[in-house]
Amino acid sequence: MREKFMKSASIFSKAIIQPVMFMAVTGIILSVCAILSLEMMPTFSKNVGNFVYSILSGGMIGQLSAIFCVGIAAALAKPKYKTDAAILGIITYLLFLYANNAWLTVTNTLAEAGDQGLYGTGQGMVFGIQVTDMGVFLGILLGVFVGFMVNRFGEIKLHKYLSPYSGTKSVYILILFATILFAMGITYIWPIINHLVEAVVGTTTTAGALGFFFYGFLNRMLLPLGLHHFLWMPLFYTPLGGTAEIAGEMYNGAFNIWLAELGNASQITSMHPSIGYLANFGSISLPIGIAFALWKTAKPENKKKVAGILIPTVTTAFLAGVTEPLEFLFLFLSPVLWFAHSVVYGLSMLITNLVGISIQFDTGINMIINSFAFPAHLGRQYLIPLVFIVTAALEYFVFKTLIVKLDIPTLGREKSEDVEESSEEGDVEQTMDLPVVANTFDPQIQYIVAGLGGPENIASMMNCYTRLRVDVKDETKVDMAILNNKVKSSGIVDKGKHIQIVIGMGVEKEREKVEDYLNYLTTTQAQ
Structure with missing residues (x-):
């Protein structure tokens, strides 16, 4: 069941x-x-x-x-x-x-x-x-x-x-x-x-405001299960997110209400409370606090490498609103950090609601654009820099404290020699156990298929924003060692017959490459 x-x-x-x-x-x-x-x-x-x-x-x-x-x-x-x-x-x-x-x-x-x-x-x-x-x-x-x-x-x-x-x-x-x-x-x-x-x-x-805290908290807690869509989608597009009459028309859902207010900005005298669901620092300030904490707690000799990994993930979050590449760096490593992150996420929405910021943003781009859409006395955009600093600092303090107190082996805190040795061994293995196929197929693609148990074990495959979602026929044939050690990803979600590989923004192209490889294998076997 x-x-x-x-x-x-x-x-x-x-x-x-x-x-x-x-x-x-x-x-x-x-x-x-x-x-x-x-x-x-x-x-x-x-x-x-x-x-x-x-x-x-x-x-x-x-x-x-x-x-x-x-x-x-x-x-x-x-x-x-x-x-x-x-x-x-x-x-x-x-x-x-x-x-x-x-x-x-x-x-x-x-x-x-x-x-x-x-x-x-x-x-x-x-x-x-x-x-x-x-x-x-x-x-x-x-x-x-x-x-x-x-x-x-x-x-x-x-x-x-x-x-x-x-x-x-x-x-x-x-x-x-x-x-x-x-x-x-x-x-x-x-x-x-x-x-x-x-x-x-x-x-x-x-x-x-307490309702906004629980929304933010549950939003992150459900992310590993891929069930967070069940939370925000009804709030954004159904009466569960609020109902408002704007310019003689009725609108249901926080996002629909926001769009209606945009179209009637000159007539709006106060922002609807549901806009609080849409004012989200989760992909703007919180990733900065997390990244800075991971960099700060990394060993001195690893800081440069850690920065090279963190900067692209923070940029992706700020510009595209995709936080999973960063979050999956610690999600499976430490449930404590993930729980703490969920709490801070909820607190950021509570604070935003309490101070009355009422414009929609979940990326840096639409935060900047939407800040000009309404007068400041309605959206209180002038408070964004202050809340930005407060929430980023809160996330940084919580992460830094937990990592140091609990000695959590986050990025850059492992033994350098162990990391280098495992990396070198992985490179050697990649040249030894890859099947002999056309050079047009990247090792990454071949390892994904091999890790999933081969082409005959893949029942279906789709992608969302950042994840390659695969249903397999027999979970015992899935090789997690290959998926974890040889496939370049931000994390692997193992749900038995349902495997999720967190690729990032290029996941759709990755899926297409895997499908091309599967078609190649099918054609070759038929011959």
């Missing part, structure tokens, strides 16, 4: 991250639009900013549920079904809308719009159709459903006279009737679920 849950969670995490990556790009563009639309800007600049914002607001933010549906369906589907899954995703989404509206009409339960439109009625307008208002939950549920159905029944075979309707065409027939039944049943079930969601939101919002 545990293995099935971990596998399902891993698959869902990989699927949900792909649509979200486009939202991050949208956020940057909208931030620039907000700056162009400031009162001090010329009329032409304001018109351009408002024009682009209105397009993205309606075409991206307003249709996020549909985007999740198609994106998740395609991401979950097996490679040979991805195109059909994407098509079935949008078909299923539209079928739900029309079936749900038809049932509300037949049962005479269509809500009537009031002064605030359909807000508070449990119904909303999607693609111009009045339906049960499920927000992005609808897209997520339907996307998962389509992905499952395509993978489960995509191989259906029919009589030769009916063969044009086999495979994914048969899946479509099954999905059609299941979606209609779901659209009918949800009109009775969702109001109950929505009531529970509102209760959870009420509990969270009354927790105040």
Whole structure:
């Protein structure tokens, strides 16, 4: 049961991250639009900013549920079904809308719009159709459903006279009737679920700054399991992250609220509390404190080498918001350090919330851009340098103290001769036990496949921001010695049949190289 849950969670995490990556790009563009639309800007600049914002607001933010549906369906589907899954995703989404509206009409339960439109009625307008208002939950549920159905029944075979309707065409027939039944049943079930969601939101919002601490703490604690997506995604895009009425429209989720406020910056008199989830020093100041502590506690003769390793990881965190290459340097080495890091991460969000910093940032780039999007008295951007220093210093002090007091063998604190000897031995082994293949394949790629038990042991492989996520058929064939000692990575997460190799920002290219190597081996064996 545990293995099935971990596998399902891993698959869902990989699927949900792909649509979200486009939202991050949208956020940057909208931030620039907000700056162009400031009162001090010329009329032409304001018109351009408002024009682009209105397009993205309606075409991206307003249709996020549909985007999740198609994106998740395609991401979950097996490679040979991805195109059909994407098509079935949008078909299923539209079928739900029309079936749900038809049932509300037949049962005479269509809500009537009031002064605030359909807000508070449990119904909303999607693609111009009045339906049960499920927000992005609808897209997520339907996307998962389509992905499952395509993978489960995509191989259906029919009589030769009916063969044009086999495979994914048969899946479509099954999905059609299941979606209609779901659209009918949800009109009775969702109001109950929505009531529970509102209760959870009420509990969270009354927790105040303490709620932001626990969010930050759990965000890091769940990272090694790859389950942190389950925490921040609902807060960013669903009512769990807050609800706000902006310019006559209702928005759910912290990130959606932020984007809506960007588009209406001239009308905003106070920032919504949910923006606190988005003001995150975790990839900006905390990596600097960690890196400086690791460098400071390293042995004098190793400081230069340690700096050479740490500087790129801190730069990656600051510019791209990717902290895993740095965090995996100590994650598996010391659970105590990881727990302490999670606590400081939570405290940084608590402090940020208490002082009232209310602009979105999780990288240095969007921190700089977004600082100009709102007046300082609203976002309190002027406090960012102070909190930056405080949180970096806190992380540094905690790490330095623990490393010294507990004598933790972090980077650069090992015996130099042992490191050099093991490195030299590894270089010799690399020239001795690599299989004889075409020179176009890097040793790194060959060792990844060998460490995973060979091509025949790899069941599936995907990547997220920084990790190569692999499902293997037999965990006993996985050679952790090869993965840990010969594969250049920031860390290996061993979950039995589910292996994660932390590569960093170049993980997608690494995955493509591995796939090319696997294709080469398959072709060679066939010959």
